Amino acid sequence: MSTLEPEPSEAAELFGARIDVARQFVAALAEHGEERGLIGPLELPRLWTRHVLNSVIAAPLFAGRVGDVGSGAGLPGLVLAIARPDVEWVLIEPMERRVAWLNEQVSELGLENIEVVRARAEDWRGGPVLDAATARAVSALRTLIPLTAPLVRDGGRLILLKGVNAAAEVAAAEKQIKKFRLSDVKVSVLGEGVLAEPTRVVTANVR
Numbered sequence: 001m002s003t004l005e006p007e008p009s010e011a012a013e014l015f016g017a018r019i020d021v022a023r024q025f026v027a028a029l030a031e032h033g034e035e036r037g038l039i040g041p042l043e044l045p046r047l048w049t050r051h052v053l054n055s056v057i058a059a060p061l062f063a064g065r066v067g068d069v070g071s072g073a074g075l076p077g078l079v080l081a082i083a084r085p086d087v088e089w090v091l092i093e094p095m096e097r098r099v100a101w102l103n104e105q106v107s108e109l110g111l112e113n114i115e116v117v118r119a120r121a122e123d124w125r126g127g128p129v130l131d132a133a134t135a136r137a138v139s140a141l142r143t144l145i146p147l148t149a150p151l152v153r154d155g156g157r158l159i160l161l162k163g164v165n166a167a168a169e170v171a172a173a174e175k176q177i178k179k180f181r182l183s184d185v186k187v188s189v190l191g192e193g194v195l196a197e198p199t200r201v202v203t204a205n206v207r
Contacts, residue, residue, distance in 0.1 A: 064131030
């Protein structure tokens with residue numbers, strides 16, 4: 001039986017005044033995540049460092065109305081919404097049990113800056129209305145761009161959390177980058193010297 005990783009010292013610094021809400025979310029995910037199919041059995045010993053801090057480190061990049069595609073357990077969408085109550089978040093998730101979890105957490109954590117939408121990104125009918133779209137651990141960039149770019153208004157941004165192969169994914173997505181007229185595509189490394197596992201973020205301007 002794996003146990004929850006102790007809260008890293010960086011957590012309070014990154015969440016600031018919102019740390020108590022973050023703790024409540026992590027406790028709920030640790031208690032119910034595996035049984036509800038939200039996280040794997042090996043994730044508890046690295047839940048803070050690999051998942052929560054890996055998500056929250058990107059919080060300063062967002063503004064306006066942001067869509068999180070494939071929210072799952074709420075990584076990164078719920079974590080970012082906790083850290084950035086000034087940003088409006090739309091959590092887009094197709095699986096009913098995950099949508100139920102997201103709605104429960106929105107209610108229990110008292111988050112008023114979240115809309116949960118049960119849908120696949122490709123079935124989004126709202127048009128390109130978001131200021132930005134994000135995703136984490138959903139799919140390769142060449143698959144992710146066609147899912148996220150159509151949701152974002154002209155002048156908006158893609159802010160996609162990726163792993164160590166981010167640069168290779170950008171190279172492999174050249175055709176999709178051109179098709180969706182993305183510009184200023186770059187890979188940034190966030191949290192070096194702060195996090196045990198820095199986060200790589202692919203950002204791009206939409207049209």
